[in-house]
Amino acid sequence: QQQVKQSPQSLIVQKGGISIINCAYENTAFDYFPWYQQFPGKGPALLIAIRPDVSEKKEGRFTISFNKSAKQFSLHIMDSQPGDSATYFCAASKVSNFGNEKLTFGTGTRLTIIP
Amino acid sequence: SQTIHQWPATLVQPVGSPLSLECTVEGTSNPNLYWYRQAAGRGLQLLFYSVGIGQISSEVPQNLSASRPQDRQFILSSKKLLLSDSGFYLCAWSVLYGTEASYEQYFGPGTRLTVT
Numbered sequence: 724q725q726q727v728k729q730s731p732q733s734l735i736v737q738k739g740g741i742s743i744i745n746c747a748y749e750n751t752a753f754d755y756f757p758w759y760q761q762f763p764g765k766g767p768a769l770l771i772a773i774r775p776d777v778s779e780k781k782e783g784r785f786t787i788s789f790n791k792s793a794k795q796f797s798l799h800i801m802d803s804q805p806g807d808s809a810t811y812f813c814a815a816s817k818v819s820n821f822g823n824e825k826l827t828f829g830t831g832t833r834l835t836i837i838p
Numbered sequence: 839s840q841t842i843h844q845w846p847a848t849l850v851q852p853v854g855s856p857l858s859l860e861c862t863v864e865g866t867s868n869p870n871l872y873w874y875r876q877a878a879g880r881g882l883q884l885l886f887y888s889v890g891i892g893q894i895s896s897e898v899p900q901n902l903s904a905s906r907p908q909d910r911q912f913i914l915s916s917k918k919l920l921l922s923d924s925g926f927y928l929c930a931w932s933v934l935y936g937t938e939a940s941y942e943q944y945f946g947p948g949t950r951l952t953v954t
């Protein structure tokens with residue numbers, strides 16, 4: 724019920740191409756869906772997030788697409804650059820009565836952008 | 839602006855030794871605080887979270903404990919480390935704005951723990 728499934732596990736994309744990472748969730752009570760970017764040896768950094776009342780959110784080259792009926796959301800990185808090479812995690816949460824966001828994370832996608 | 843610190847950055851400890859990892863947040867009051875563990879090549883597992891001083895909730899049964907002695911300080915401890923405790927430990931924070939919770943959760947730089 725709390726699981727978030729992420730795919731693919733690894734992804735290689737040519738520079739300038741579009742990177743697409745997919746996530747699916749089971750708990751229909753989830754109401755917040757962030758994506759995190761993590762470089763080796765560093766903590767994850769919040770990249771972009773979406774609420775279920777919109778189907779798409781774009782920030783620069785990063786876009787989240789959200790399909791509530793399918794319980795799926797995806798990250799699209801346009802014009803992918805070598806600096807985008809990192810591990811990406813999707814997550815989902817529901818705010819509790821105490822205002823605590825207990826994020827459930829996907830297993831991560833290692834993205835490599837090749838010249 | 840808010841800043842989150844973790845120390846030490848790396849730690850090598852023998853099996854059976856105690857552990858104390860510290861996390862502090864600057865620039866905000868009454869944050870929600872979290873401890874996560876990330877095994878090599880894996881996702882993040884929530885270990886503990888705290889909504890206030892002395893208030894700790896454990897997510898998984900384990901060899902670890904957490905304490906929050908001050909509003910912006912969160913400590914992860916163990917009395918006797920196991921080999922399986924090795925991993926990358928991450929502290930995170932989020933904050934309430936009035937009665938509305940902020941959904942955004944921000945991570946610290948992490949502590950790499952190797953139990954030998």
